[in-house]
Amino acid sequence: MHRTGELYGQFETMDQQRETASLGMWVFLVTEVLFFGGMFMTYTLNRSTYPDIFAEASRSIKLWLGAVNTVVLIGSSLTMAMAVWSAQVGKKQLVTIFLIATLTLGSVFLGIKAVEYHEKYVEHHIPGLNFSFEPDADIATNAHAQLFFSLYFAMTGLHALHMIVGAGLLLWLIRQSLRGRFTPEYNTPVELVGLYWHFVDIVWIFLFPLLYLIDRH
Amino acid sequence: MAEQSHEHHIVSPKVYFAVFFALMICTILTVYAATVDLNRHFPGLNIIVALVIATFKASLVVLFFMHGKYSPRRTQMVIICSVFWLAIMLFMTMSDYISRPWS
Numbered sequence: 001m002h003r004t005g006e007l008y009g010q011f012e013t014m015d016q017q018r019e020t021a022s023l024g025m026w027v028f029l030v031t032e033v034l035f036f037g038g039m040f041m042t043y044t045l046n047r048s049t050y051p052d053i054f055a056e057a058s059r060s061i062k063l064w065l066g067a068v069n070t071v072v073l074i075g076s077s078l079t080m081a082m083a084v085w086s087a088q089v090g091k092k093q094l095v096t097i098f099l100i101a102t103l104t105l106g107s108v109f110l111g112i113k114a115v116e117y118h119e120k121y122v123e124h125h126i127p128g129l130n131f132s133f134e135p136d137a138d139i140a141t142n143a144h145a146q147l148f149f150s151l152y153f154a155m156t157g158l159h160a161l162h163m164i165v166g167a168g169l170l171l172w173l174i175r176q177s178l179r180g181r182f183t184p185e186y187n188t189p190v191e192l193v194g195l196y197w198h199f200v201d202i203v204w205i206f207l208f209p210l211l212y213l214i215d216r217h
Numbered sequence: 218m219a220e221q222s223h224e225h226h227i228v229s230p231k232v233y234f235a236v237f238f239a240l241m242i243c244t245i246l247t248v249y250a251a252t253v254d255l256n257r258h259f260p261g262l263n264i265i266v267a268l269v270i271a272t273f274k275a276s277l278v279v280l281f282f283m284h285g286k287y288s289p290r291r292t293q294m295v296i297i298c299s300v301f302w303l304a305i306m307l308f309m310t311m312s313d314y315i316s317r318p319w320s
Contacts, residue, residue, distance in 0.1 A: 023295065030299040199283075214251075217253055
């Protein structure tokens with residue numbers, strides 16, 4: 001394909017090329033909104049049907065671990081945004097540093113998530129694995145609590161999967177960045193992975209109050 | 218239509234740090250709000266407050282971290298569409314579900 005420097009033949013200017021790329025990324029993110037949206041839909045429906053047992057099941061999750069993870073993830077969004085800025089102003093070393101910082105914070109998030117999952121495993125709160133919400137709970141309570149935890153694991157699991165994909169993308173960016181690939185003229189991959197990373201952050205911004213904070217008073 | 222010229226906008230780190238700071242305050246606020254029984258004033262107020270704060274946080278991320286505020290109009294339209302379609306799904310499904318005779 002005809003290409004002048006970083007500009008591909010079908011585009012007239014770098015701005016046009018950049019905007020087209022980010023528009024495409026946004027269209028992908030719209031499909032992601034609807035992908036997660038189906039889960040939020042299921043959650044809304046079941047929570048409105050079993051509000052009390054959802055509140056009780058939510059209280060069994062450690063609030064402070066979720067809160068720390070929220071801070072960690074928003075922090076990683078800040079470092080990601082800073083990586084984009086560093087690329088835009090041509091500070092090549094800073095790009096690498098901020099990308100590594102983002103990857104580190106993302107890994108901390110996944111680590112804390114693993115600790116939380118382990119805790120749920122020990123408490124028999126994983127649906128299907130000897131599930132028992134409370135030893136003396138009746139069948140209906142156990143069944144509805146199981147519904148909450150199924151949603152908890154499906155939603156946080158899908159979110160964590162997105163984080164793992166994001167971590168893979170960050171590794172790829174770091175490799176490119178170490179070769180000095182990102183410049184003020186060409187930094188589309190950093191910007192697009194940034195959009196993806198921030199999107200995953202937004203999903204967590206909604207998951208945190210919906211799963212951890214149903215009723216804490 | 219006059220083609221807008223979008224001089225590529227670089228958001229300054231000051232803005233990013235201010236947004237991060239605002240997001241932290243909102244996180245503290247949402248945790249605090251959950252520990253107060255607001256439902257006693259108005260049924261469902263706790264979840265309303267939680268969702269308003271979350272939506273505000275998400276808007277900050279979209280507008281500044283994701284450069285939504287500085288994007289061309291057609292990109293902004295796509296962003297709004299995602300919220301709109303999600304709203305259709307939630308609203309239509311819930312209005313069906315809660316109006317069924319057995320619930």
